[in-house]
Structure formats: C-alpha cells, structure tokens
Amino acid sequence: MTLSRRAVAAAVTTAVVLSVVLAGCTSQRGGGPRDPGRTSGGSTGNLSGPPVKLGFVSMENTALGSFPETRIAAQSAVAYANQALGGVHGHPIELVPCVTNGSPESSQDCANRLIAEKPVAVVGGVDLGTDAAMDLYEHAGIPYVSGSPQVGRELSSPTSFSLTGGTLTDLLGITEYLTATRHLQKVHALYADLPGLLTAAIQGSDKILRARGVSDPKLTKEKVDTADFAPAVSAVAAGDPDAIIVVFPAQSCERIAQVAGTLKIKTPMYFVGSCASPAVARAAGPNAGNLYFASGYLPVGTSGGDQDAEAFRARVSEAQRSPLSQASFSTVLVVRSLLAEMSAPTSTDLAAALRATRDRSNVMAHPFTCDGTAITTFPAVCNTAVRILRWSGNGFADVNDTWVDGRGLMKLLT
Numbered sequence: 411m412t413l414s415r416r417a418v419a420a421a422v423t424t425a426v427v428l429s430v431v432l433a434g435c436t437s438q439r440g441g442g443p444r445d446p447g448r449t450s451g452g453s454t455g456n457l458s459g460p461p462v463k464l465g466f467v468s469m470e471n472t473a474l475g476s477f478p479e480t481r482i483a484a485q486s487a488v489a490y491a492n493q494a495l496g497g498v499h500g501h502p503i504e505l506v507p508c509v510t511n512g513s514p515e516s517s518q519d520c521a522n523r524l525i526a527e528k529p530v531a532v533v534g535g536v537d538l539g540t541d542a543a544m545d546l547y548e549h550a551g552i553p554y555v556s557g558s559p560q561v562g563r564e565l566s567s568p569t570s571f572s573l574t575g576g577t578l579t580d581l582l583g584i585t586e587y588l589t590a591t592r593h594l595q596k597v598h599a600l601y602a603d604l605p606g607l608l609t610a611a612i613q614g615s616d617k618i619l620r621a622r623g624v625s626d627p628k629l630t631k632e633k634v635d636t637a638d639f640a641p642a643v644s645a646v647a648a649g650d651p652d653a654i655i656v657v658f659p660a661q662s663c664e665r666i667a668q669v670a671g672t673l674k675i676k677t678p679m680y681f682v683g684s685c686a687s688p689a690v691a692r693a694a695g696p697n698a699g700n701l702y703f704a705s706g707y708l709p710v711g712t713s714g715g716d717q718d719a720e721a722f723r724a725r726v727s728e729a730q731r732s733p734l735s736q737a738s739f740s741t742v743l744v745v746r747s748l749l750a751e752m753s754a755p756t757s758t759d760l761a762a763a764l765r766a767t768r769d770r771s772n773v774m775a776h777p778f779t780c781d782g783t784a785i786t787t788f789p790a791v792c793n794t795a796v797r798i799l800r801w802s803g804n805g806f807a808d809v810n811d812t813w814v815d816g817r818g819l820m821k822l823l824t
Contacts, residue, residue: 446470446509449485450492450502457497461504462755464488464745465524465552466738467517467543468535473635474512475661479726480535480558481507483735486725487742494721498749505742514542521546530749530757531555533741536660536684536734540564553761555745557706557737557775558684565788571764571780573741573772574706575791580682582816583704583796584655588680589622591810594652597624598677600642600666601657603631614823621822634662639669647675660684660734664693671697678702683733683796691801702809703799707736707774709806718743718773728804740773767792776813785817 450461468480488505497503506527508520517539524532525546532547534540534556544563547554553569559576575582588594597619619627628649632642643666646654654677656666663685670679671694678700681690686703694701710719710731722731722739748763749755769777775793782789795813799806 446481446507448504448506449488450504457492457500457502459501461502462498462749463504463506463527463529464742465527465529465532466505466507466535467510467520467524467532467537467540468507468738469512469537470509472511474538475536475659477536477660477734479730479732479735480738481509482730483722483726484533484535484738484742486722487739490721490725491743491746495743495746495750498746498755503742503746510537510539512538514539517541517543518546525550525552530755531745531760533738533745534559534564535738536560544570550757551761552757553764555741555764557741558734559790560684565785565790567790569761570790571761572791572793573744573778574737574775574793574796575785575788576706577682577684578785578788579706579791579794579796579816580684580704581655581657582794582819583798583814584680584682584816585618585622585819586816587704587798587814588653588655589619589624591814592653593623595623595625596650596652597655598628598630598646598649598651598653599655599657600630600632600646601655602634602659602662618819618822622819634659639666640673643669643673643675647673647677651677653677654679656681656685658685660687660690663690667691667698667701668693668695670700671695676700680704680798683707686799686806687732687734688729688804691806698801701801703733703801703806704796704814705733705736705799705806706776706793706796707733707740708797709799709808710736710774711805711807715774722774736774740775743773744770764792785820787820 466484468477470476470478488503492502508523510516510520521543531553541561541563544567548569555571557573559565559572564570630642630646656679667690680702683705686705691698752759764780767780772778776795778793780792784794785791794817795815798809800809
C-alpha cells in the first residue's frame with residue numbers, strides 16, 4: 411500500500427521507528443512561574459543603546475517534564491555573547507524568558523507575552539504545547555528558532571527553523587547506525603504508550619526496521635507514568651536482542667535506566683538525545699556502559715573543542731550539561747551571529763538570512779542549511795546529522811567520531 415503525503419507526515423511524526431511527539435498528547439495544568447526573569451547577562455561592559463531582544467520559551471515544574479537547564483543555558487549564552495562577543499553591533503542582547511507547562515493554553519499565553527515584547531526572534535527550548543502557539547508567531551512574523559524541536563509544527567511551520575532535527579533525527583540516526591553501521595538483525599524497542607498513536611507507530615517502525623533487515627522487531631509499550639518499569643524492561647530485553655531502542659520522555663528515562671541497572675540488563679540500550687544527561691547515565695550504576703544516546707551536538711567532555719565549547723563548559727555546570735542545554739546555548743549564539751551580519755537586525759531579515767543559509771557553521775553541531783530540502787515532509791528541519799554517544803566515566807564520548815545521517819530512511823515510508 412502506498413501512503414499519501416499527508417499519511418506519511420502523520421506516520422513519521424508519530425513513528426520514525428516509534429514516536430516523535432511522545433509526551434505532547436496529554437494536556438496538564440499547573441507549572442512554574444510564567445516569567446522566571448529576563449537577563450542581559452550581568453555586566454555588559456561597553457555595550458549601550460536599546461537591547462536586542464530574544465524571546466525564550468520552555469517547560470518547567472510540570473508533570474510532563476521540566477527543563478530549567480534549557481533556560482539557564484540560554485541565559486549563559488546571552489551573558490557570554492554580551493561580555494565576550496560584543497552583543498550585536500554594540501547593543502546588549504536581552505533574553506525575555508517565559509515558562510510553559512506543556513498545555514496549549516500556556517504556550518499560547520507565552521507566545522502572546524513574548525510577541526508583545528517585540529523580540530527579533532523566539533528561541534525554543536522544550537515546549538510540548540508549541541503547536542498551539544505557532545500560528546501566533548507566524549502571524550507576528552517572528553522566527554521561531556530551536557535546537558531541540560519536539561513536535562510537528564516546529565518541524566513544518568514556514569517561520570520555524572530547527573538547527574537540529576531533535577527527536578525525529580535522533581531516531582533516524584539510531585536506526586541508521588544500528589542497521590547500516592552495526593548491521594544488527596534483532597532490535598527491540600520500548601516506547602511510550604499513547605492512545606491513538608499505537609497503530610501508526612507499529613506500522614511505521616515495522617516498515618523501516620524490516621526494510622533494513624531487522625527480522626520480527628519486538629515493540630513493547632508502557633505508560634509514561636507507570637509505577638514500575640521493571641516488567642516492561644524485562645519484556646523488551648527477553649529473547650536476547652542485539653539492541654534496545656528506548657523512546658520515552660526525558661523524565662522517564664532515568665527510571666528506565668535505573669531499572670535496567672538493577673536487573674543487570676546487558677543488552678545495549680539506545681536513547682534519544684533528550685535523555686542524554688548525567689543523571690540518566692548514572693542511574694544505571696555499573697550498567698552505565700551499556701547506555702548509548704543519539705545527539706545533534708558534539709560531546710563537550712571536560713576539555714578541548716573550540717571557544718564556544720569552552721564557554722559552554724565554563725558557564726553551564728556539569729549537572730546541567732546535556733544536548734538540550736547545548737541546544738539552547740548553541741541556538742542563541744547562532745542567532746546572534748546572523749544578527750551581527752545585518753546592518754539593522756529585524757525579524758524579517760533574520761528569517762530571510764536563515765532561509766539563505768547553506769552549510770552554515772553551527773555551534774557544537776553539524777553545519778545547517780535552512781532551505782527546506784533536508785526532509786521535505788518537514789521543511790523546518792535544517793540539519794539531520796547526529797552523533798552516537800556513550801557514557802564514559804564522568805561524561806559523554808563519541809562512539810565512532812563521525813556524524814550519522816538517517817534522513818534517507820524517510821523514503822522507506824512512501
């Protein structure tokens with residue numbers, strides 16, 4: 411059966427190996443303060459004049475997930491840009507943050523608050539309600555730029571620019587690595603059980619894995635808020651698979667890693683980049699060496715790298731270093747570099763500059779091109795390359811010292 415373009419988009423969004431939008435289907439209320447405090451990064455030296463405003467939106471203090479490290483990293487990047495890079499044409503950059511709780515209403519509220527501030531762009535952290543806010547950003551003509559996209563409109567809106575592909579390309583990269591580099595033939599997967607998405611997830615994942623030589627892939631589902639992951643982890647590890655892919659929201663990964671360590675699961679487990687944090691790796695205890703992570707960002711380690719990597723290590727604490735915090739730090743600096751090339755930075759000119767990029771240098775990540783051709787079904791994706799990382803002692807290390815790109819797998823869904 412040949413799927414229509416719309417069906418392919420729907421299937422891929424929910425099931426490139428499994429699901430892209432994992433925790434975004436349940437609307438919950440509550441959450442932290444909407445405005446955790448804007449910043450221009452402390453002392454700005456000789457910078458003067460009206461600030462160049464960047465909005466920032468991410469989730470904090472909610473059952474769907476809390477990602478304060480994304481905001482802290484963005485604030486650190488602003489401080490670095492103002493103190494070491496001269497801001498933008500001698501003007502300080504001001505970050506205007508807004509916190510959501512993952513519900514559509516809170517994301518719309520933040521969008522309205524940020525638009526009223528007239529920022530030149532909004533930087534996205536992790537916000538599972540972004541789909542409901544994208545029309546507002548589009549109508550205002552404000553580019554939404556992210557290094558950690560999670561939901562559909564972030565990947566397809568004409569005013570959205572994803573400097574990595576987030577969960578989508580993490581999953582494509584893991585699959586490409588396991589089937590094309592490792593040539594594994596027995597792959598199981600543990601994934602979040604979300605009503606309404608199961609059929610598409612199974613069809614999409616089966617089709618890709620089987621086309622790549624994986625015989626009878628075993629897919630095990632579990633509730634995100636289950637009290638005990640042990641039965642699901644035991645089930646997915648049964649039958650001695652060559653690898654296990656884990657597709658869950660970040661807040662569940664630490665519990666899954668802990669259970670895997672307790673059960674002494676020896677099968678290598680591959681997580682998406684949102685789970686690549688020291689807390690998740692250390693939760694596995696002595697079993698941490700069996701955990702692997704896809705990431706759109708280079709591992710920063712404890713030394714080495716360029717000036718931007720050094721700045722990230724110096725300004726973001728070890729406990730808060732992850733692909734998600736790297737994404738926010740990186741995106742702020744990429745936006746600043748583009749604005750610095752304009753005589754009078756505006757949202758319109760920034761969007762045009764992003765669309766004109768061709769193999770543009772990224773920060774701690776693969777170069778990007780925002781012409782809409784990387785994955786035509788999701789034209790906002792500017793970069794599809796990921797690294798496969800492994801926890802090594804006190805940090806993440808490259809497994810094969812090269813970028814892995816799985817975008818060709820998209821053709822297997824048509």
